[in-house]
Amino acid sequence: MANKLGFYFNATACTGCKACQVACKDKSDLPVGVNWRRVAEYTGGEWVTNPDGTVEQNVFAYYTSIACNHCTNPICVEVCPTQAMHQREDGIVMVDESICIGCRYCEWACPYGAPQFNEEVGVMTKCNFCYDYLDEGQSPACVAACPSRALFFGDIDELRAEHGELAEIAPLPPADITEPNLVIEPHHNAKPIGSPSGKLINPEEV
Amino acid sequence: MQANEWSLIIFTTVMQMAVGSFVILGGVHFFATRRYDAQAADTLSDRALLAIGPIVILAMLVTFLHLGNPLNAPRAISNLGSSWLSREVTLAAIFTIGGAVFAFMQWRKISTATIRNTIGLVVAAIGLLLVWSMAQVYLLPTVPAWNSPATVVTFFITTLLLGSLAVGSAFVLTYQYLRGRNNLPSSDTQFDILSTTLRWIVLISLVLLGVQFVVIPLYLANLAEQGSEAAMASISLILDQGGALFALRLILLFVGAGIFSIFMYRSLSSESRTRMTGYLAYSAFAFVLISEILGRFLFYESMIRIGM
Ligand code: SF4
Numbered sequence: 008m009a010n011k012l013g014f015y016f017n018a019t020a021c022t023g024c025k026a027c028q029v030a031c032k033d034k035s036d037l038p039v040g041v042n043w044r045r046v047a048e049y050t051g052g053e054w055v056t057n058p059d060g061t062v063e064q065n066v067f068a069y070y071t072s073i074a075c076n077h078c079t080n081p082i083c084v085e086v087c088p089t090q091a092m093h094q095r096e097d098g099i100v101m102v103d104e105s106i107c108i109g110c111r112y113c114e115w116a117c118p119y120g121a122p123q124f125n126e127e128v129g130v131m132t133k134c135n136f137c138y139d140y141l142d143e144g145q146s147p148a149c150v151a152a153c154p155s156r157a158l159f160f161g162d163i164d165e166l167r168a169e170h171g172e173l174a175e176i177a178p179l180p181p182a183d184i185t186e187p188n189l190v191i192e193p194h195h196n197a198k199p200i201g202s203p204s205g206k207l208i209n210p211e212e213v
Numbered sequence: 214m215q216a217n218e219w220s221l222i223i224f225t226t227v228m229q230m231a232v233g234s235f236v237i238l239g240g241v242h243f244f245a246t247r248r249y250d251a252q253a254a255d256t257l258s259d260r261a262l263l264a265i266g267p268i269v270i271l272a273m274l275v276t277f278l279h280l281g282n283p284l285n286a287p288r289a290i291s292n293l294g295s296s297w298l299s300r301e302v303t304l305a306a307i308f309t310i311g312g313a314v315f316a317f318m319q320w321r322k323i324s325t326a327t328i329r330n331t332i333g334l335v336v337a338a339i340g341l342l343l344v345w346s347m348a349q350v351y352l353l354p355t356v357p358a359w360n361s362p363a364t365v366v367t368f369f370i371t372t373l374l375l376g377s378l379a380v381g382s383a384f385v386l387t388y389q390y391l392r393g394r395n396n397l398p399s400s401d402t403q404f405d406i407l408s409t410t411l412r413w414i415v416l417i418s419l420v421l422l423g424v425q426f427v428v429i430p431l432y433l434a435n436l437a438e439q440g441s442e443a444a445m446a447s448i449s450l451i452l453d454q455g456g457a458l459f460a461l462r463l464i465l466l467f468v469g470a471g472i473f474s475i476f477m478y479r480s481l482s483s484e485s486r487t488r489m490t491g492y493l494a495y496s497a498f499a500f501v502l503i504s505e506i507l508g509r510f511l512f513y514e515s516m517i518r519i520g521m
Binding site for chain 2: 045047073082084085086087088089090091106107108109110111112115116117118119120124126128129130131178179180184201203206207213
């Protein structure tokens with residue numbers, strides 16, 4: 008079995024500049040409304056009263072850069088009626104745009120918002136891990152563009168050995184649904200999934 | 214709300230109504246044949262059967278509007294191994310073709326009654342499997358508002374409720390039409406079939422109405438208990454933004470399947486009141502149809518996926 012590819016995202020290094028998102032959009036020439044990689048801004052906080060009676064705020068914010076996680080258990084592949092959505096030996100989940108009927112069912116199913124509909128051509132599109140760049144020995148556009156060195160890719164087993172197994176923090180979904188090939192270094196303010204203490208504040212961007 | 218959701222609302226509701234009509238019609242025909250004879254049983258039901266055809270074809274065509282790339286549509290049956298959507302499309306196609314073959318044979322009285330009945334039974338079973346698969350399509354672990362046993366139960370309620378009331382309306386309409394043209398063979402028998410059928414339809418409607426009014430609060434309570442952001446957003450879409458439509462749906466359902474049905478039952482005491490029976494049957498059907506479409510609209514509206 009070939010080694011599976013995955014992403015490593017270091018939330019302690021990410022400044023939320025969105026260079027990854029823009030590099031991705033540029034490389035694949037994505038139309039308005041289609042963003043294969045997106046950066047979620049998650050914030051919260053309130054006033055807290057200390058034991059000595061003083062009042063302080065505990066506002067926090069952190070970023071999560073997410074594209075397709077090329078999951079071990081890709082729900083989009085499972086539900087697609089045409090087999091347009093498929094997974095390669097190396098784990099890359101791809102959509103064959105010449106087969107897709109544009110039913111958008113995969114879009115309903117994926118909790119990471121990875122499959123995105125291109126209105127102009129009427130079919131689904133998604134992150135393909137820049138497989139063409141990989142073939143040339145280059146990094147995916149998003150990884151290459153990150154000025155903070157917050158985003159990496161590689162053999163998921165190696166990434167996990169080096170950085171741990173964490174793949175779920177708010178506002179991401181539980182990892183057991185699709186088993187994403189993603190490793191996250193959490194921000195020191197990271198909240199657990201489903202936490203009521205913060206919220207996604209740029210929903211229109213993700 | 215995207216325009217393409219309208220095609221899903223129409224497809225699922227109409228297809229379920231067609232399956233329900235087919236199943237109810239089969240039941241009526243079975244009992245009528247045992248009590249009278251095949252010919253008497255065919256008089257009212259054959260015409261009703263033929264009415265299902267155009268409705269199903271319309272529903273199938275509407276789904277194409279939902280596709281971004283309809284030219285590839287035939288490929289939708291190529292992932293039967295894991296995709297419920299693929300299974301749904303396949304069963305819908307088999308039901309449509311099987312139903313058409315059966316209706317044609319029944320209309321022209323091709324082959325023996327036993328063979329026709331067997332085919333009818335198989336098509337009805339496929340129809341019920343189709344409704345089951347339609348519900349499975351929406352049981353996505355990523356959509357709390359859909360991932361509920363209520364989805365399955367509600368789809369079957371829609372199927373049998375709309376099916377019953379559609380058959381009821383079709384029967385009165387056919388009866389009045391044939392009687393108007395003095396074309397009714399042995400009208401006593403036919404009135405007997407009509408009134409017995411409608412009485413059963415009223416009973417079925419009342420039971421389904423009761424079940425629906427139990428399922429809806431249970432469903433909402435269960436969703437609220439989950440408490441996730443997506444679940445709460447879905448509840449708000451149904452009860453706040455969709456509140457007026459939700460109330461209207463419940464009222465129409467109650468009046469149509471409940472009040473009109475009961476009056477219809479009472480109007481069956483004499484054949485001279487069939488005109489009244491007709492009005493009540495059509496109104497009950499119309500009210501419930503609108504209610505079901507509103508319900509389905511809210512079902513799609515309440516779709517909120519977890520994650521990002
Ligand atoms: S939109 Fe295309 S890729 Fe997605 S489920 Fe439908 S056919 Fe498959």
